[in-house]
């Protein structure tokens with residue numbers, strides 16, 4: 276597993292009260308790949324991440340990460356396989372400080388007794404400081420997460436993802452609420468992570484997707500509409516029709 | 522900023538120290554010679570001792586509710602089960618000094634025509650065994666109920682209803698004579714504990730100090746739990762349970778751990794309470810008791826530990842004072858108290874003090 280596993284979705288269908296949020300969706304992400312997923316509102320991008328992380332069970336289809344059948348595992352087990360997630364609406368623990376949020380995310384034994392006996396080692400502190408610098412929140416380390424601005428919350432959740440050190444990062448709309456400069460920083464960060472890790476980024480911001488400069492998957496009404504380099508996808512008449520042409 | 526938070530922390534420590542020093546006064550002043558102006562009556566010692574047991578119960582509720590967000594409306598059941606375990610030991614200690622003079626069977630069993638001790642009474646003649654059961658039985662019940670509820674992700678008001686139903690069902694069960702726990706009369710007329718007659722001043726002081734020590738120890742254990750990473754995870758679970766799962770933590774295991782620990786603390790409180798008050802009956806399981814204990818915690822300020830202790834003492838002091846002249850008013854006042862806290866004091870008494878401190 277250390278070399279990284281590939282993510283394999285095949286024929287995934289999810290319905291909510293008869294409405295097909297995902298319709299026979301298939302997608303493969305190779306180890307170390309950086310993949311952007313775009314698509315109009317309601318295309319099923321977030322639902323796809325829900326299926327991969329065990330939040331939503333598909334009605335039919337296959338979802339595998341390496342040898343593991345993701346449809347049979349719960350969120351905890353899937354997270355421990357090395358799949359980390361940043362939510363579209365940044366979600367963290369508001370009553371805890373920025374530092375404590377990162378500490379909880381830090382890769383370490385997850386058991387109850389381990390948590391009772393946990394001592395912050397120098398190494399762990401260094402790693403947290405490193406990530407604090409990376410996400411630009413060093414000054415806010417002792418502040419409660421609840422008082423951060425939207426953009427800072429985005430950064431904190433990205434930081435939590437980095438602390439988890441997963442093999443596959445699922446990043447849902449990371450640059451919403453960020454300045455142009457921050458957006459560039461995020462793109463550079465994700466490019467740097469990819470290679471050692473696999474990354475799937477959902478984003479509406481086409482500038483950002485261009486800055487990532489890798490393969491793009493376009494979702495529409497729950498299935499893949501088009502896939503390829505951004506230049507090619509942009510030329511695709513079907514894509515222009517439903518998404519870019521508006 | 523760190524200056525203010527450490528100031529608050531010291532204020533809290535000061536408050537804890539003050540409470541524990543004050544709690545040493547009743548037995549000390551009770552030991553003064555009769556007629557001394559500062560001497561307090563036996564009644565004061567007995568009542569304060571009872572409140573200390575309530576404070577341990579409040580602490581256990583705060584651990585589950587204030588930190589992990591598990592609002593149990595059935596903690597009175599764990600308290601009562603601990604009380605019954607101790608009560609069984611006290612009944613066995615009576616020996617042949619009962620009304621019927623039976624060497625082994627308690628009076629109510631002779632009266633109901635029992636020929637021998639039911640199997641589940643075996644071992645309770647030994648004090649350590651009874652104490653162990655006072656912890657293990659509530660712990661096992663909490664483990665079972667918690668496991669069923671938490672793994673099905675039952676939270677919030679549904680969990681509260683389940684725990685409330687649990688204590689109600691136990692109350693009905695313990696009311697039945699054929700359960701072998703004395704039916705609606707429960708256990709009383711205890712004689713002695715560890716060889717000391719219960720109606721002596723030294724027994725009273727000893728029981729008081731035992732409760733005092735138990736409060737101190739349970740507070741230290743709770744403080745250790747909530748100040749560890751485990752405690753920060755409880756807060757995380759309270760505020761965003763699902764998010765914790767995506768970090769790879771087994772939320773069910775964490776909730777179960779704290780729920781069982783909390784139930785054992787409540788059981789200990791009940792075991793200390795029964796010899797102090799000299800009686801245990803199924804009324805201790807009544808749903809209202811559990812709700813009242815939650816009000817103590819809400820009033821003192823949840824999620825602070827010390828607030829729970831403060832709440833247990835202040836609400837019970839109010840109750841003792843009020844019921845001495847207008848017992849019918851108590852339920853009204855309790856309800857009003859809950860409304861006032863919910864609307865105006867969401868952080869309880871401790872919130873008031875903190876605001877001052879800052």
Ligand SMILES: Nc1ncnc2c1ncn2[C@@H]1O[C@H](COP(=O)(O)OP(=O)(O)OP(=O)(O)O)[C@@H](O)[C@H]1O
Nearest residue numbers: 291295296314315316317318319320321322323363
């Ligand atoms: N739990 C749910 N119950 C009912 N319908 C849902 C649920 N989750 C998602 N949907 C619906 O499924 C469709 C796909 O939603 P999804 O959130 O996956 O879209 P998205 O591509 O992430 O859109 P956006 O760009 O707005 O984030 C939407 O029409 C949404 O309303």
Ligand SMILES: [Mg+2]
Nearest residue numbers: 320321322363
């Ligand atoms: Mg979405």
